[in-house]
Amino acid sequence: MAIGPADRGQWGSRLGFILAAVGSAVGLGNMWRFPYQMAEAGGAAFLILYIFLMFLIGLPIMLAEFSVGRGAKRSPIAALAHFGGPKWKPLGLLFVVTGFMILAYYGVIAGWVLRYTGAFLVTGVVNDPGGTFEAYATGPWAIGMQIAFMAITIGIVYGGVQKGIERAALVLMPLLFAIVAGLAVYAATLDGAGAGYAYYFQTDFSEILDFGVLTSAAGQAFFSLSLGMGAMLTFASYLKRDDDLPQQSGIIAGADFMVAFVAGLMIFPLIFALGLQDQVGESTVGALFITLPQAFANMGDVAGRIVGFLFFAALLVGALTSAISLLEVVTSTAIDSLGWTRAKATLIMGAGITLIGVPCAISLDFLTLYDEIAGELFLVIGALGIAIFVGWIMPNAEAEAAKGSAFGWSIPPWRMLLKFVVPPVILIVLIYQAISTFNVISGMFGG
Numbered sequence: 390m391a392i393g394p395a396d397r398g399q400w401g402s403r404l405g406f407i408l409a410a411v412g413s414a415v416g417l418g419n420m421w422r423f424p425y426q427m428a429e430a431g432g433a434a435f436l437i438l439y440i441f442l443m444f445l446i447g448l449p450i451m452l453a454e455f456s457v458g459r460g461a462k463r464s465p466i467a468a469l470a471h472f473g474g475p476k477w478k479p480l481g482l483l484f485v486v487t488g489f490m491i492l493a494y495y496g497v498i499a500g501w502v503l504r505y506t507g508a509f510l511v512t513g514v515v516n517d518p519g520g521t522f523e524a525y526a527t528g529p530w531a532i533g534m535q536i537a538f539m540a541i542t543i544g545i546v547y548g549g550v551q552k553g554i555e556r557a558a559l560v561l562m563p564l565l566f567a568i569v570a571g572l573a574v575y576a577a578t579l580d581g582a583g584a585g586y587a588y589y590f591q592t593d594f595s596e597i598l599d600f601g602v603l604t605s606a607a608g609q610a611f612f613s614l615s616l617g618m619g620a621m622l623t624f625a626s627y628l629k630r631d632d633d634l635p636q637q638s639g640i641i642a643g644a645d646f647m648v649a650f651v652a653g654l655m656i657f658p659l660i661f662a663l664g665l666q667d668q669v670g671e672s673t674v675g676a677l678f679i680t681l682p683q684a685f686a687n688m689g690d691v692a693g694r695i696v697g698f699l700f701f702a703a704l705l706v707g708a709l710t711s712a713i714s715l716l717e718v719v720t721s722t723a724i725d726s727l728g729w730t731r732a733k734a735t736l737i738m739g740a741g742i743t744l745i746g747v748p749c750a751i752s753l754d755f756l757t758l759y760d761e762i763a764g765e766l767f768l769v770i771g772a773l774g775i776a777i778f779v780g781w782i783m784p785n786a787e788a789e790a791a792k793g794s795a796f797g798w799s800i801p802p803w804r805m806l807l808k809f810v811v812p813p814v815i816l817i818v819l820i821y822q823a824i825s826t827f828n829v830i831s832g833m834f835g836g
């Protein structure tokens with residue numbers, strides 16, 4: 390039996406909700422995946438494509454998730470059943486499984502971030518970043534750090550919507566904005582920063598005509614905006630009735646984009662000014678965990694230590710507020726659908742997720758596998774599902790989205806996009822992504 394609205398958590402303030410949702414959106418995807426994708430896939434051309442996709446499919450899906458969540462005031466499975474009947478429960482289940490799997494590997498990467506943050510704070514710049522990363526990435530230490538990070542996440546979600554999640558977001562998100570902006574300004578003052586900007590913005594319009602680039606830009610938009618797995622749906626289920634959903638979707642997507650964009654303005658000038666341009670094309674994981682620590686080491690002991698600590702602290706904050714939203718999807722489902730208490734739900738689900746993530750801390754092949762399946766493929770399927778659901782199935786979707794909004798004019802075109810434009814675009818992305826996921830998996834087991 391679903392728990393009635395009165396028993397559920399609720400945000401204490403509008404800002405609290407917005408920052409928690411921005412916290413979900415802003416994470417490793419912004420500070421790691423976006424800048425590299427942009428630099429590798431056409432620079433300014435990619436930027437234009439990404440912004441276009443954000444308006445065309447990202448924002449509509451966010452508003453769709455918000456409408457379902459606020460309208461039903463239930464966690465994903467119960468919310469979909471509420472508006473669409475029991476045959477829509479599997480989509481909700483897919484959301485929960487996706488959240489479970491993403492957090493399983495996300496917690497491992499966040500564990501590395503935690504260790505780097507601690508290392509810069511306690512012992513200073515890391516020498517031999519390549520060897521350091523190898524030592525950090527897998528093994529008992531990686532598992533230990535993953536457990537430590539998950540324990541912090543579980544602790545915050547255990548506190549509930551207002552006392553845990555909202556309070557954390559109100560403190561952590563302004564901190565993250567300040568650090569990222571501060572480091573981007575600092576990076577601009579370095580000699581040779583210009584080469585970094587030139588690399589970031591080098592424009593190649595032929596890249597964006599490639600379906601692979603379209604797919605990765607769309608996938609990045611879903612991942613970065615936390616769409617397609619019920620995180621935004623769940624957060625909106627704690628809203629009061631009168632919030633302006635179209636306006637808040639715009640603010641949240643805008644903030645997410647700004648952080649991703651500014652992260653590039655911070656990363657590339659740092660790398661180029663410190664003479665590491667020849668390492669820039671290597672793997673994205675390497676860029677974040679090897680090239681940047683090398684750049685910090687090249688800055689000298691004091692400056693490198695401060696900048697390195699601040700950088701990893703910001704990354705840690707981003708990862709933490711995203712992990713919170715992933716765990717909240719699973720937790721709220723256990724509360725609503727299994728009738729568990731929040732304490733039981735956070736502890737048992739948090740422990741289960743940690744356990745399922747342990748293989749990723751033993752072999753990076755598992756990490757890649759989980760990411761391909763949940764982070765790339767399931768998110769796209771989930772996004773397609775929610776678009777079709779709100780476009781075609783949910784009764785009164787337009788009235789729910791428009792409630793309390795000063796942007797009523799945007800609602801009919803929004804529904805048209807959900808009905809006719811978003812599904813075919815995502816379908817193309819989905820086919821492409823399914824092939825790529827299949828190739829990665831078969832390469833892994835066949836090769």
Ligand code: PHE
Nearest residue numbers: 414416417418419612613615
């Ligand atoms: N948006 C987060 C990031 O960019 C990741 C995430 C995906 C969080 C899906 C919640 C749900 O890192």
